[in-house]
Amino acid sequence: MTGDALAVYLRAQATEFLRALRLHRETGGAAAGGAQETVDAARALRRSARRISGSLHTFRPLLDADWSEDIRPELAWLSGTLGLEHAYAARLERLLLALHRLSGAAVFPEQSVVAAGTAAQRGGSVAALAGGARAAAAAGARGPGRAQASLAEAPQDTTGPARPAPAPDRGNLTVGAAKAGALLERQLTLARTRAHSTALQALGSSRFHAVADKVALLASEVPLTPAAASTGLRPLAAAAEERLTDSVAALPLLTAGHPYNAQALVHGLSPDPAPHPQDGPWHQVRLLLRLHRYAREVLSGGGTPAEPGLPAAGLALNRHRDASEAAGAAAQAARTPRITPATAYALGVLHADQRHEVEAARFAFQQAWQKQAVGAS
Amino acid sequence: MTGDALAVYLRAQATEFLRALRLHRETGGAAAGGAQETVDAARALRRSARRISGSLHTFRPLLDADWSEDIRPELAWLSGTLGLEHAYAARLERLLLALHRLSGAAVFPEQSVVAAGTAAQRGGSVAALAGGARAAAAAGARGPGRAQASLAEAPQDTTGPARPAPAPDRGNLTVGAAKAGALLERQLTLARTRAHSTALQALGSSRFHAVADKVALLASEVPLTPAAASTGLRPLAAAAEERLTDSVAALPLLTAGHPYNAQALVHGLSPDPAPHPQDGPWHQVRLLLRLHRYAREVLSGGGTPAEPGLPAAGLALNRHRDASEAAGAAAQAARTPRITPATAYALGVLHADQRHEVEAARFAFQQAWQKQAVGAS
Numbered sequence: 037m038t039g040d041a042l043a044v045y046l047r048a049q050a051t052e053f054l055r056a057l058r059l060h061r062e063t064g065g066a067a068a069g070g071a072q073e074t075v076d077a078a079r080a081l082r083r084s085a086r087r088i089s090g091s092l093h094t095f096r097p098l099l100d101a102d103w104s105e106d107i108r109p110e111l112a113w114l115s116g117t118l119g120l121e122h123a124y125a126a127r128l129e130r131l132l133l134a135l136h137r138l139s140g141a142a143v144f145p146e147q148s149v150v151a152a153g154t155a156a157q158r159g160g161s162v163a164a165l166a167g168g169a170r171a172a173a174a175a176g177a178r179g180p181g182r183a184q185a186s187l188a189e190a191p192q193d194t195t196g197p198a199r200p201a202p203a204p205d206r207g208n209l210t211v212g213a214a215k216a217g218a219l220l221e222r223q224l225t226l227a228r229t230r231a232h233s234t235a236l237q238a239l240g241s242s243r244f245h246a247v248a249d250k251v252a253l254l255a256s257e258v259p260l261t262p263a264a265a266s267t268g269l270r271p272l273a274a275a276a277e278e279r280l281t282d283s284v285a286a287l288p289l290l291t292a293g294h295p296y297n298a299q300a301l302v303h304g305l306s307p308d309p310a311p312h313p314q315d316g317p318w319h320q321v322r323l324l325l326r327l328h329r330y331a332r333e334v335l336s337g338g339g340t341p342a343e344p345g346l347p348a349a350g351l352a353l354n355r356h357r358d359a360s361e362a363a364g365a366a367a368q369a370a371r372t373p374r375i376t377p378a379t380a381y382a383l384g385v386l387h388a389d390q391r392h393e394v395e396a397a398r399f400a401f402q403q404a405w406q407k408q409a410v411g412a413s
Numbered sequence: 414m415t416g417d418a419l420a421v422y423l424r425a426q427a428t429e430f431l432r433a434l435r436l437h438r439e440t441g442g443a444a445a446g447g448a449q450e451t452v453d454a455a456r457a458l459r460r461s462a463r464r465i466s467g468s469l470h471t472f473r474p475l476l477d478a479d480w481s482e483d484i485r486p487e488l489a490w491l492s493g494t495l496g497l498e499h500a501y502a503a504r505l506e507r508l509l510l511a512l513h514r515l516s517g518a519a520v521f522p523e524q525s526v527v528a529a530g531t532a533a534q535r536g537g538s539v540a541a542l543a544g545g546a547r548a549a550a551a552a553g554a555r556g557p558g559r560a561q562a563s564l565a566e567a568p569q570d571t572t573g574p575a576r577p578a579p580a581p582d583r584g585n586l587t588v589g590a591a592k593a594g595a596l597l598e599r600q601l602t603l604a605r606t607r608a609h610s611t612a613l614q615a616l617g618s619s620r621f622h623a624v625a626d627k628v629a630l631l632a633s634e635v636p637l638t639p640a641a642a643s644t645g646l647r648p649l650a651a652a653a654e655e656r657l658t659d660s661v662a663a664l665p666l667l668t669a670g671h672p673y674n675a676q677a678l679v680h681g682l683s684p685d686p687a688p689h690p691q692d693g694p695w696h697q698v699r700l701l702l703r704l705h706r707y708a709r710e711v712l713s714g715g716g717t718p719a720e721p722g723l724p725a726a727g728l729a730l731n732r733h734r735d736a737s738e739a740a741g742a743a744a745q746a747a748r749t750p751r752i753t754p755a756t757a758y759a760l761g762v763l764h765a766d767q768r769h770e771v772e773a774a775r776f777a778f779q780q781a782w783q784k785q786a787v788g789a790s
Contacts, residue, residue, distance in 0.1 A: 140680035213682045295672035296773035303517035304762055305590045370758045380754035381747045384761020385681055392769050396673035 037335060039098045039264025045334045046091060049084045050255035056080035057248060060239075078118050078235075085115040088251070090330040094276045098267055100259035107254075110247045117238045123361070124228035130362045131220050134389055135213045135382070212378030216386060219369050219379060273331040280324040284405060287317055292398040293406075300395035304388060315360045318398065322353035345408030349401055356397035363390035414712060416475045416641025422711045423468060426461045427632035433457035434625060437616075455495050455612075462492040465628070467707040471653045475644050477636035484631075487624045494615045500738070501605035507739045508597050511766055512590045512759070589755030593763060596746050596756060650708040657701040661782060664694055669775040670783075677772035681765060692737045695775065699730035722785030726778055733774035740767035 060077035089111040092104045238244055261267075291297045303312065329350065332343070369375075370383040437454035466488040469481045615621055638644075668674045680689065706727065709720070743764040747757050 135682070137675070138678055138680075138682040140683050210682050295776060296769070298514070298766075298769070298773075301515055301762075301766055301769070303515075304766070305512070305515040305587050305759055306517050370754065375754050377747065377752050377754055377757035381757040381761040381764075382682055384758040384763075385678075385765045386761075387758075388762045388765030388769070389675075389678055389681070392673070392675070392678070392765070396675075399672060 037269045038267055039260045042095050042098055042269060042334055043258040043260060046088060046258045047255055049087045050251045053081060053084040053251050054255060056084060082115040082118050085111045087330050090327045091334055094327055094331045095269060095272050098260055098264040100261060103259045107250050114247055118235055120231035121228055121235055124224050124231055126358065127362050127365055128221060128224040130358060131366060131386060132217055134386055135217050138385055138389060139210060139213050212382035215376065215379040216382035219372060219375065223369055224365065269335060273335055276327050276331045280328045283321045283324050287321060289402050293402040295399055300391045301388060304391050312360060318353065318356050322357060325350055325353060343408060345404040348404035349408060352397050352401035352404055356394055359390045359393035359397055363387050363394065366390060414646045415644055416637045419468065419472050419475055419646060419711055420635040420637060423465060423635045424632055426464045427628050430458060430461040430628045431632055433461060459492040459495050462488045464707050467704050468711055471704055471708045472646060472649050475637055475641040477638060480636045484627050491624055495612055497608035498605055498612055501601050501608055503735065504739050504742055505598060505601040507735060508743060508763060509594055511763055512594045515762055515766060516587060516590050589759035592753065592756040593759035596749060600746055601742065646712060650712055653708045654705050657705045660698045660701050664698060666779050670779040672776060677768045678765060681768050689737060695730065695733050699734060702727055702730060720785060722781040725781035726785060729774050729778035729781055733771055736767045736770035736774055740764050740771065743767060
């Protein structure tokens with residue numbers, strides 16, 4: 037397996053990229069905001085950008101160095117810029133769901149939360165939750181007109197089976213939790229809106245057009261080095277895997293495998309507003325796991341190779357990242373001037389809850405990795 | 414094994430009670446406050462009071478009903494009254510240690526926290542911690558004079574090897590955590606002082622003297638029913654065990670055995686200031702486990718019967734109770750009027766941390782109980 041296989045993979049990913057870009061433009065582009073097709077198209081754009089960038093990194097020696105050095109940071113910029121809006125929306129949803137869970141309010145029929153597969157449903161949940169938080173914040177002001185208003189905010193075009201409007205538990209949030217929810221909604225919606233504008237600008241920029249042109253060239257012609265045709269891919273893929281296993285070996289897996297080790301909350305009250313330093317190595321492993329996965333895709337001709345535990349390990353690390361960032365957002369919100377003690381208290385509980393999720397995700401990763409190691413040996 | 418064995422056990426416990434009472438008076442009684450011997454004596458008093466009361470309950474049919482109905486509530490009153498002071502002290506220590514852990518501050522050399530076996534050392538820790546919290550609360554005011562003052566608060570008569578004064582990490586608490594610590598210290602120290610006065614009054618009361626007289630009689634003469642000499646103890650002990658296993662069967666053990674099930678934090682933000690209703694069944698099991706243990710002691714002639722997992726299960730339930738009450742104290746403190754948002758935030762994190770401990774204790778109980786069940790079958 038040599039450079040030819042890499043060229044096939046890169047051409048396929050470049051084609052995917054162009055298809056997603058076309059779809060994105062046809063469905064209204066970034067201006068359309070939340071339409072499902074546009075969201076899917078943006079995700080597909082990010083997906084292929086990450087794969088191209090990752091493969092250029094892992095199989096660097098086979099590719100023209102100048103070209104490769106040139107396009108990689110641009111692809112990273114693009115997928116980073118396009119991913120932010122989604123990240124803020126997902127973070128808000130995670131935090132509002134957690135606030136409801138912590139208040140003991142049964143927000144929805146179970147399945148619509150758990151099985152909500154499409155982003156449209158997820159978007160609907162956020163709107164409904166935010167409405168609920170707002171309704172509860174206006175303590176007592178729960179007349180029929182108000183209820184009507186927050187129902188109207190929830191999109192009715194969900195793809196699942198028709199379900200009753202999620203009204204019953206609306207008022208169940210405590211005042212503190214409701215205010216915390218409203219504060220987070222304000223802050224994260226603002227961040228999301230800014231991210232949306234930034235993405236819009238990016239997609240209209242000459243910088244983006246230059247990337248798109250380069251990817252269009254890649255779809256027909258992969259700039260391999262002269263030696264690529266006779267260079268094996270496996271040693272490079274193995275090196276990527278080795279970087280992954282080395283990083284995993286450096287993680288505190290023994291601790292993580294011990295349930296309720298209470299490590300993730302250490303420094304939970306530390307005055308340092310920077311991201312949790314203990315999370316860094318886990319985020320790093322998440323990236324290396326992704327590179328490993330892409331390398332395996334190249335070797336298997338684009339298919340997903342069966343490796344027990346690996347998808348679960350990846351999901352656990354995504355959850356780790358999400359919970360870590362959500363905890364940071366809660367701590368950040370608690371630093372907002374002039375909030376009430378009740379709001380701050382709720383944000384403290386929420387922060388600790390998400391750090392608990394961080395710890396749970398590490399445990400899940402440890403378990404999945406163990407399974408993967410057993411499967412591989 | 415009949416009423417005779419029960420009489421032997423009860424006489425022995427009554428003798429223990431009287432010995433502890435004498436020791437308590439000789440070492441200065443309740444007026445002495447924190448002296449180690451007095452603390453030990455009070456614990457021994459509670460210990461035998463609980464055992465007498467528990468055995469009267471389990472083996473009720475063998476004992477004179479009037480006498481038994483008369484003395485049991487008095488013993489419960491006594492051990493409850495004597496236990497409160499210790500409970501508040503332990504709760505404060507637990508919460509201050511948690512605050513330090515959450516701030517990422519290494520309070521002491523590891524061993525002095527973990528291995529602090531004696532209550533004097535524990536008392537010392539609390540004083541030092543509280544001093545640390547206070548020192549940090551006076552943000553910046555960490556001149557040598559101040560440090561001297563808080564060192565002076567820590568008793569120097571610890572029985573362990575001499576260790577350096579735990580100064581280095583003093584200032585490491587965030588302002589919020591330090592203020593939360595100072596608030597908890599104020600509230601729980603006040604509660605402890607009141608409990609101390611109540612215990613003092615109780616031990617000087619005619620009500621107490623009546624209990625002590627009855628226990629003195631018990632030490633020489635156990636009022637068995639005429640049929641007791643020919644009534645077996647085992648069916649009654651088995652009934653106590655059955656009540657325990659029934660209660661355990663009603664617990665959500667399947668959930669508890671699943672690490673990070675996030676159940677203990679549900680309702681963590683609920684506006685209801687009452688104790689967590691979900692904790693009730695676990696507290697109940699703790700009491701039934703104790704009755705079962707005492708019944709086994711009666712059957713084994715006072716010795717502790719080997720039953721794998723049972724001590725661990727008991728410890729887990731104690732931890733469950735302690736964490737549950739500590740979480741309640743943090744939530745209660747957050748309702749103090751005019752606290753700052755930073756204080757409230759820290760108390761929210763602390764509350765969630767202790768609810769996390771509740772969940773961890775349930776997990777530990779589930780594991781220990783499983784071991785016990787395997788050992789018993």
